[in-house]
Ligand SMILES: Nc1nc2c(ncn2[C@@H]2O[C@H](COP(=O)(O)OP(=O)(O)OP(=O)(O)O)[C@@H](O)[C@H]2O)c(=O)[nH]1
């Protein structure tokens with residue numbers, strides 16, 4: 001990838017190209033390259049392998065800050081609200097999360113909060129069946145907040161450990177739909193103070209710079225507690241999360257690497273950085 | 279936006295006569311950044327900037343424009359040139375049915391778009407048939423059936439049989455039921471999944487679609503070229519549909535996909551409802567990318 005072994009202007013240009021092609025974005029890439037130039041001067045780096053290593057460490061500094069784990073709460077249920085734009089992998093991620101918790105011996109309940117899209121409820125029910133957990137649902141077209149309300153009540157009554165609420169995909173620029181999500185969150189908060197414990201924004205690794213806008217709007221509306229980056233099993237690198245992490249400090253909690261129930265992994269910054277330069 | 283950035287960059291230039299290489303380089307630096315921030319692919323941007331530079335250096339600056347505005351004008355024209363003309367037509371088979379196959383990555387909007395296309399064709403007096411060839415995704419068949427019901431378009435399904443057999447049988451069904459358009463919805467897949475790409479090739483071999491349309495999410499980033507290139511090399515695309523353009527994404531993937539495949543972008547998905555399908559307008563897209 002960096003063919004020459006010595007460091008020159010071309011090395012920095014090549015690095016900028018790798019970063020931009022990895023969807024890191026123009027500004028964050030330029031900032032990283034500037035830092036790299038400075039370090040290369042200060043440390044008199046002449047070997048391009050060493051240069052790459054310094055860059056990886058720069059990126060790791062951004063990705064490793066803070067705690068990337070799921071919240072641990074003293075009370076049950078732990079409530080997770082899953083949100084994001086259309087088609088990014090929310091429902092599938094919920095299926096995978098349910099499996100993840102079931103493997104830990106936890107009691108899981110799912111809420112079919114997408115009452116809008118064709119066969120959304122059926123899709124979540126199939127996941128519930130596969131994983132072995134119940135799904136709280138209402139008729140298609142009902143109020144998602146009503147489903148969330150029912151689900152929280154049921155989770156408390158059934159002594160559930162983890163409740164995961166699915167929501168319909170929506171573009172962040174649709175104000176009324178973002179308001180609908182805020183209502184779901186308020187209803188959950190009212191029924192169970194402190195909940196939802198996690199509000200996870202699902203981002204598709206194939207998404208480009210629009211990911212920043214998605215984070216901006218969803219965060220403003222809901223105060224995100226974490227990100228899930230899906231479809232990293234493709235050829236997209238998901239580099240947008242570097243700039244997102246440094247601007248918003250929202251931890252990346254999981255990554256999706258396929259369509260099966262065990263294709264969910266905790267986010268590993270080292271692995272991510274290696275893949276960016278693979 | 280770009281014109282504002284240009285005002286800054288060109289405040290110092292006097293602006294009469296022809297565009298110098300220096301003017302052009304200055305302007306194109308800003309254009310390059312704008313295109314990359316709009317998600318146009320790195321390599322595509324490089325080639326595009328080189329092409330524009332050739333056209334721009336020595337170009338007359340029109341009386342009414344500043345040098346910056348003149349460069350933007352050339353960039354805009356070149357973008358429209360690259361993206362082709364509005365072409366919201368589906369290839370028509372000599373003898374019915376006309377067979378359309380939708381392909382693309384997971385979650386791009388294929389199933390929704392299949393229904394939108396069926397509705398579009400029905401409004402034109404055609405008799406479309408939807409084909410549920412996604413046997414993998416939970417409730418995919420149900421999803422297409424619910425959509426088909428809503429627009430009163432029949433959905434052909436054979437449950438979870440092989441998608442190749444389903445596609446084949448659907449053509450016979452269309453012929454016996456006088457359906458003149460067959461729209462095959464396929465499962466989302468990665469372009470690097472050999473087995474699943476082979477499945478698409480087999481479907482193509484079996485039914486010889488008149489249209490193979492790649493459905494691409496408008497917010498796709500740099501990866502758009504990899505996806506479009508692979509799908510085109512493996513299948514030979516006849517067109518592209520760009521979805522989710524109702525958001526605030528700049529949509530540079532449109533330029534990347536067109537540049538790397540040469541295929542026309544035929545339609546734009548402008549929302550989740552069945553009537554939210556519009557012809558693709560290259561000039562509107564050019565303004566959006568540069569905006
Ligand atoms: N390859 C791959 N595909 C994924 C991954 N996560 C989800 N998918 C696929 O992406 C597609 C969309 O997934 P969904 O779970 O329906 O996405 P969603 O966000 O719930 O979609 P809407 O509810 O319609 O907004 C499906 O085909 C999934 O199988 C992943 O990590 N890798």
Ligand SMILES: Nc1nc2c(ncn2[C@@H]2O[C@H](COP(=O)(O)OP(=O)(O)OP(=O)(O)O)[C@@H](O)[C@H]2O)c(=O)[nH]1
Nearest residue numbers: 086087384385386387388389390466522547548549
């Ligand atoms: N806002 C908006 N949403 C869209 C558009 N087209 C599709 N969607 C939504 O995007 C999500 C995914 O659409 P699907 O039709 O399920 O996508 P798909 O390509 O069939 O997904 P897979 O079969 O899993 O690969 C759904 O929530 C759709 O409603 C569009 O033009 N605008």
Ligand SMILES: [Mg+2]
Nearest residue numbers: 090091114169
């Ligand atoms: Mg969903």
Ligand SMILES: [Mg+2]
Nearest residue numbers: 388389412418
């Ligand atoms: Mg589909």
